[in-house]
Amino acid sequence: MPYDLYFMPTGNNIRVILLLEALGIQYKKHLHNPFIGDKLDFTLNPTGKVPALLDTEHDIAIFESANILLYLCDKHDTEGQFLPLQPIERAQYLSWLFKIIGEFQTTKQLFISSTTAAKTPKDKALFVTRASKVLHQHLKAFNHQMSVNKNGHLLGDDYNIIDIALLSVLFDFDKDLYPKMGANDHIGMQLYLANKWLVLETADLTKYPLLKVFIDKMKNNPTIVDIIKSDYSMWEK
Numbered sequence: 001m002p003y004d005l006y007f008m009p010t011g012n013n014i015r016v017i018l019l020l021e022a023l024g025i026q027y028k029k030h031l032h033n034p035f036i037g038d039k040l041d042f043t044l045n046p047t048g049k050v051p052a053l054l055d056t057e058h059d060i061a062i063f064e065s066a067n068i069l070l071y072l073c074d075k076h077d078t079e080g081q082f083l084p085l086q087p088i089e090r091a092q093y094l095s096w097l098f099k100i101i102g103e104f105q106t107t108k109q110l111f112i113s114s115t116t117a118a119k120t121p122k123d124k125a126l127f128v129t130r131a132s133k134v135l136h137q138h139l140k141a142f143n144h145q146m147s148v149n150k151n152g153h154l155l156g157d158d159y160n161i162i163d164i165a166l167l168s169v170l171f172d173f174d175k176d177l178y179p180k181m182g183a184n185d186h187i188g189m190q191l192y193l194a195n196k197w198l199v200l201e202t203a204d205l206t207k208y209p210l211l212k213v214f215i216d217k218m219k220n221n222p223t224i225v226d227i228i229k230s231d232y233s234m235w236e237k
C-alpha cells in the first residue's frame with residue numbers, strides 16, 4: 001500500500017478518507033483511539049494528533065488535514081478535477097479551504113470542547129455566546145457563496161475538494177448523518193450531546209437553506225454516506 005492513514009472517526013479525519021476514496025487511492029487504515037490509551041508516534045505528527053498520513057514510497061509523514069488534502073491532490077489529481085491547477089483559480093479554492101478547515105472547524109471544535117468542559121451554566125453560556133457569533137458568520141458566508149455559485153457547490157460545478165471540506169464540517173449538523181455515538185462511551189456521549197446542543201441552540205441549519213440542500217444532496221450519494229457512517233463504529237464498542 002502506498003499510504004498508511006492514522007485516523008479517528010471525526011470530521012478532521014473523514015475529509016481525508018473522502019478524498020482518498022474519491023481519487024481511488026489504495027491505503028491502509030490504522031485506528032487511533034486515545035480514549036483507550038493509544039499514543040501516536042510523534043514522528044507521524046509532533047502533536048500526536050490524527051489524521052496523519054505516511055507516504056510509504058517517500059517515507060514522509062504528512063499532518064494537518066488541509067495539508068493532506070493538498071498533498072493528495074498535488075500527487076494524484078493530475079487533471080485538476082478536485083483542485084484547479086491554475087494558480088488564480090486554485091487560490092480561490094484555497095481561500096475557502098482555509099476558511100472552512102482553519103477557522104470554522106477550529107471554532108466549532110473549541111466550542112464543543114469548551115461547552116463540554118464548562119462546569120457551570122454561566123460558563124457554558126459565555127462559550128456559546130462567543131463561539132456562536134463566529135459560527136453563524138461562517139454559515140452565513142457559506143450560504144451566501146452557494147447563492148452566488150448557484151449550482152449547489154461553493155465553487156466549481158462538480159464534486160471537489162471544497163465540497164469535501166464543507167461536508168466534513170457540516171455532516172454532524174444533520175441528524176441522519178450524525179451517527180449514534182457511543183451510548184456506552186462517556187466521552188462519545190458528551191460529544192454527541194454538545195453537538196446536538198450546537199445544532200439545536202446555536203446553529204440550526206434550517207436558517208441556511210442552501211447548506212441544507214447541499215447536505216441533502218450529499219446524503220443521496222450512498223458512497224459518501226457509507227464513508228461517513230462506517231468509520232464511527234469504534235464509538236459503539
Ligand SMILES: N[C@@H](CCC(=O)N[C@@H](CS)C(=O)NCC(=O)O)C(=O)O
Binds near residue numbers: 012048
Ligand atoms: N488541525 C488538525 C486537527 C487535528 C485534531 O484535532 N485531531 C483530533 C481528532 S479530530 C485528535 O487527534 N485528537 C486526539 C488527541 O488529541 O489525542 C487537523 O486538521 O488535522
